[in-house]
Amino acid sequence: MRWWPAGTAAAASSHRQRAPPGTTNGRSPIRTHRRCSWREAHDAARGAMIVRDVMSANVVAIDPDMPIRDVTALMELRRVRHFPILEDDEEVRGRLVGIVSDRDLRAVGSSHPSGRPDVRVHDPVRHIMATPVATAHPDDPIEDAAKRLRERRVGALPVLDGDVLIGIVSAPDLLDALARSAGASEPSSRIEVEVPNRPGSLAALLRSLAGRGLNVSSVTTTRSEPDVVCFAIRVDSIDGPGVATGLVREGWSVLWPDVDTPTRTPQGDRSAVGEAS
Numbered sequence: 509m510r511w512w513p514a515g516t517a518a519a520a521s522s523h524r525q526r527a528p529p530g531t532t533n534g535r536s537p538i539r540t541h542r543r544c545s546w547r548e549a550h551d552a553a554r555g556a557m558i559v560r561d562v563m564s565a566n567v568v569a570i571d572p573d574m575p576i577r578d579v580t581a582l583m584e585l586r587r588v589r590h591f592p593i594l595e596d597d598e599e600v601r602g603r604l605v606g607i608v609s610d611r612d613l614r615a616v617g618s619s620h621p622s623g624r625p626d627v628r629v630h631d632p633v634r635h636i637m638a639t640p641v642a643t644a645h646p647d648d649p650i651e652d653a654a655k656r657l658r659e660r661r662v663g664a665l666p667v668l669d670g671d672v673l674i675g676i677v678s679a680p681d682l683l684d685a686l687a688r689s690a691g692a693s694e695p696s697s698r699i700e701v702e703v704p705n706r707p708g709s710l711a712a713l714l715r716s717l718a719g720r721g722l723n724v725s726s727v728t729t730t731r732s733e734p735d736v737v738c739f740a741i742r743v744d745s746i747d748g749p750g751v752a753t754g755l756v757r758e759g760w761s762v763l764w765p766d767v768d769t770p771t772r773t774p775q776g777d778r779s780a781v782g783e784a785s
Contacts, residue, residue, distance in 0.1 A: 559653050560646035562685040563667050563675035569594045572605060572634035579633045580613045590664040592673055593637050604666055604673055606637030611663075643668050644677055650689070654682045690726045690742060697748030698740055700730060700764040701755065705737040716758060717743060722751065738763060 569592045570579060579591065593606040615623045616636060627635050644653045644665040653665055657679055667675040687693060703709035710727070717724060723744040731738040745751055752762045 557650050557685055557689050559644045559648045559667055559677050562681045563677040565675045567676040569673060573632045575630055576616055576633050577629040583610055592666040603671060604641055606639040607641050608633055608637045609663055612636045641666060650682055650685045653677055695746050696725060696742050697745050697751060698742050699752055700738060700740045702736050702738045702761040702763055705735055
């Protein structure tokens with residue numbers, strides 16, 4: 509079954525009346541997917557943030573035969589940067605076949621090396637859509653989705669549950685989520701510490717922070733070598749230099765923030781780490 513943009517001769521002669529773009533009372537070259545009750549299946553406690561937590565569920569999808577100029581106008585109206593493109597086939601109504609970005613639209617008629625001087629604004633958007641499409645599953649960890657964005661060099665991933673489009677997740681969505689998961693959205697400080705790469709080193713460091721009444725909101729490995737490992741730790745204190753100075757005085761090797769104290773002792777002299785391991 510083919511969808512025709514409203515207002516064209518083909519739409520007028522079709523046996524079905526097409527609704528105006530953006531409406532839901534009838535068939536339209538635009539499909540708006542509204543938020544579903546996925547939280548009902550998302551009750552259990554989880555430690556990791558996943559794509560369904562950060563995706564936009566109110567995603568607008570368009571037909572591959574929609575003229576490029578109409579796509580450009582709709583993108584400006586909706587204030588979005590990506591449109592998934594759906595097409596009916598014999599098995600699936602609304603199969604994802606492509607995606608178009610604002611960058612793709614700007615390249616139309618351009619003489620830039622990456623432009624498309626052979627395409628005109630009255631041509632269907634299928635001429636410039638990206639296919640095959642890099643996608644995400646709603647239960648993918650956000651770091652996996654971010655890695656896929658980077659590897660494919662795209663700005664957004666349509667989110668599919670089976671063959672059904674249920675949302676879209678963009679690079680800003682994932683950056684915001686990663687910042688929140690790292691604790692950067694709350695008043696805090698980042699401390700980077702190098703410890704021996706052996707069991708118990710991180711536990712001893714966390715005990716030291718807890719002994720100072722500090723809560724740790726995130727721990728990230730920034731470097732790992734056979735002998736040492738570096739951890740970026742976010743603590744609930746705005747006095748990062750003060751925390752770092754205290755750790756250095758206990759013998760910890762603090763890489764950031766840089767503090768200078770004459771009482772620093774080599775980390776290898778600490779007995780607590782050895783006892784913890």
